[in-house]
Amino acid sequence: METDRYLIDFDTKDIEKQCYDVVIIGSGIAGVYTALEIPKDYNVLILTKETIEISNSVLAQGGIAVSLDKDDSPGLHFKDTIKAGAGLCNEESVWVLVNEAAQNIETLCEYGVEFDKEGINRLSLTREGAHSKRRIIHAGDTTGKEVCDKLVSVVRTKENVKIKERTFAVDLITEGDACKGVLAYDEDTSSYILYLSKMVICATGGFSKLYSYTTNPEVATGDGAALAYRAGAELMDLEFIQFHPTVLFHPENKSFLISEAVRGEGAYLRNVNGEKFMPQYHELAELAPRDIVSRAIFNEMQKTKSSNVYLDITFKDKEYLQKRFPKIYETCLSYGIDMSKDYIPVAPAAHYCMGGIKTDIYGRTNIKGLYACGEAACNGIHGANRLASNSLLEGLVFGRKIGFEVQSVIKKGKEPLEFNDFSVKSKRVSKAINKEEVKSEIQNIMTKYVGIIRDRGGLLYAKDKINEYYNAVKDMENHGIEDFELQNIILLSKLVVESALEREESRGAHYRMDFPETNDVKWKKNIIKSKK
Ligand SMILES: Cc1cc2nc3c(=O)[nH]c(=O)nc-3n(C[C@H](O)[C@H](O)[C@H](O)COP(=O)(O)OP(=O)(O)OC[C@H]3O[C@@H](n4cnc5c(N)ncnc54)[C@H](O)[C@@H]3O)c2cc1C
Structure with missing residues (x-):
């Protein structure tokens, strides 16, 4: 067999096998939320290559986009998303995203996620780049952690969901045109396990670790897209990588994100000569779409022969910043930067992959039984550029869609999974x-x-x-x-x-x-x- 199909040689007869209705690869927001959306009479396995809490999702700071304000609407959210996507969004997918946002946020609240509030019941809304309205709900500046902590604590109580940590999905097992399961490597025992199932959901996140500077954790190596490609799946829009404009640029830390919400609260960008420059590049200045801000910063860095620019929010007082951005404030301070007095040195870094495994709105790929959601998937909601805070949302909305799909794909008690043992022998050296x-x-x-x-x-x-x-x-x-x-x-x-x-x-x-x-x-x- 060619070496471009499986990464290892094996004989399935020699490998331990376990059967599940659904196997989900990945324990970020997309993987865990999807598991919770699958009816409880289906048994589900979540595989994750690190411990459950290691993901991009946990690191998300800014928040989740949802049109809740009386001046806002799904239609306006749609318009902003389409505009940011620069002509390549799939309109059907975007409509699903914006129309189903609020109902999924309600579910998060039912799971106990505590977003910041104004008054007793109203969720506090902030604004981010390229949004025409204040529509970002948040939990301080650690939204991802709050959401993931709550989702993980709920999923741990589910008897139908098993979580297998430190287990790396190596390749998909396919027979003809159908996916039959996942070949995984258990890091603790250094052995392989074959997880057989009728549905495999790839929720493995993105691939920003292709770059030297990134906001993403070590796990973001694009395994899902790569293993899906080897199995014959279509990948789409891979050339569109979003660089976040404002990542801390400090000798000891070049991956910590300074959330867009800081610019949403009025922060200015200044070049190393202290000059504001964004109004020369775009009418929305600091709140222009991310690609424009990143290129403007890149330009200024070249013009001034420097490796960074600065973010200036020194006009806000310390108490406000400590309350609104506790994590950012504390992290900057740990590097000797008091953001109420000092400019924060920042530079762009790889942040989000618009492309991924091509799916429809139900998460279906071109391989029977293989689904994808979250950053690993590409159903066209981001087009050529993601609108800020639409990606946690995508994990929720399209995770739920797959959750519904399970019942129509797997009829309980009928048609057991058929699997024929096979072996792979290639010319590896x-x-x-x-x-x-x-x-x-x-x-x-x-x-x-x-x-x-x-x-x-x-x-x-x-x-x-x-x-x-x-x-x-x-x-x-x-x-x-x-x-x-x-x-x-x-x-x-x-x-x-x-x-x-x-x-x-x-x-x-x-x-x-x-x-x-x-x-x-x-x-x-x-x-x-x-x-x-
Ligand atoms: C610093 C930062 C801030 C962000 N802020 C925001 C924000 O405010 N709002 C917003 O909407 N988005 C934000 N994003 C983007 C957003 O966090 C991600 O796009 C989103 O969380 C992706 O979720 P996911 O579940 O698809 O993937 P992830 O959260 O990345 O999870 C992927 C999971 O798959 C596992 N995995 C990967 N490969 C394998 C394998 N081979 N075998 C087994 N497991 C595997 C990983 O270990 C991980 O558990 C931010 C991203 C970063 C990095």
Whole structure:
């Protein structure tokens, strides 16, 4: 068998097997909420490669977008989302997102999530970039943690849901055109387990760890997109990577996010000469869409030959900042920055992947039995650029859709899962490769040539270099998580570069210096990657 299908050789007869109705890969908001939405007579397994609380979701600060204000409406939320998406949003998906937002937030409140309030019952709303209204609900500046803590504590009480931590999904098991389960690696016992099921839900998050500087945790290596691709799934919009404009730039920390909500509360960006610059770039100034703010910062950094700019919220007093942004205040202070007195040094970093496994609004992929939701999925709600605070929401809304879908896909007591044992033998060989070095080299290439500003020369260089690494590791024997992640990072980097090279225009988060205009005639379409 070719080495591009499975990362390891195996014989299913020799591997321990366990059966579940549904296997969910990932324990972020999308994975855990989906598990809670599946009726309790279905048994569900959540696999997660680290402990349950390690995810992007836990780190989310700003909040969740939902139109609750009397001046706001799903229609206005729709309009803002479509505008940010720069012509590539799927309108059907966006309507579902905005129309079903409030009902899912209600469910979160029923699970005990405590959002900040104004008065007794009204949720407090703030504004973020490119939103025309105040519609971001939040729990201080640790919204993700509040939501995840509550969801995890509820899911732990569910008898039908089993959680398996430190277990890495290596590959999907397919038979013909159907997904039959997940081949996973148990880190504690260093052994493989085959989890068989009629439905596999990929909720593995994004792949910002393709870049050297990112707000994402170590787990964001795009395993879900890579294993789905190897199994024949279609991936879409991979070239659109959102760089968050304001990530702390300190010698000891270059990944801590300074939430957009800080700009929402009026903070200014200043270059290293202390000059405000955003009004020259966009009428919404600091609250322009993220791609525009990131490029403006990049420009100012180049103009002033510096590695960062500053965020200035010194006009707010200390008590206010401590209350509104406790985590940001405390973290900055731990690096000697008192945000009520000092400018915060910031620079852009990879933050969110608009692209992923192509799905419809029910989370269905082109492989029978394989579903995806959350950041791992791409159903077109973000188009070429995600509107701030729409991604926690996406995990909820489309997680619920899959939860409903389970009942129509799996009729309890009928049609047991059929599975025929098989073996995989490929021509893998043992190789002495310095994996840490290769990973870091790939991340540098992606940051330098496939980052905020791209051009054909840089992309071609990146493509050649990444292909060299791809060819070097494609027949390598893989023995553990470090190897699996490296394979996934290289595969996805290759696909991101190919997509970025193909799209000869600038749109949303994809900016080509050699094609600075948007070209609707040629490029108002999605780029899809699949093995076929
Ligand atoms: C610092 C930061 C701040 C943010 N702030 C906001 C915000 O305010 N509002 C907003 O809407 N969005 C925000 N985002 C984006 C948002 O947090 C993410 O898009 C969202 O949480 C993704 O959720 P998810 O469940 O799809 O994936 P994740 O939360 O990333 O979870 C993925 C899970 O999959 C597991 N996993 C991955 N690969 C494997 C594998 N091979 N085997 C087993 N398990 C695996 C991971 O361990 C993890 O548990 C922020 C992101 C960051 C990084």
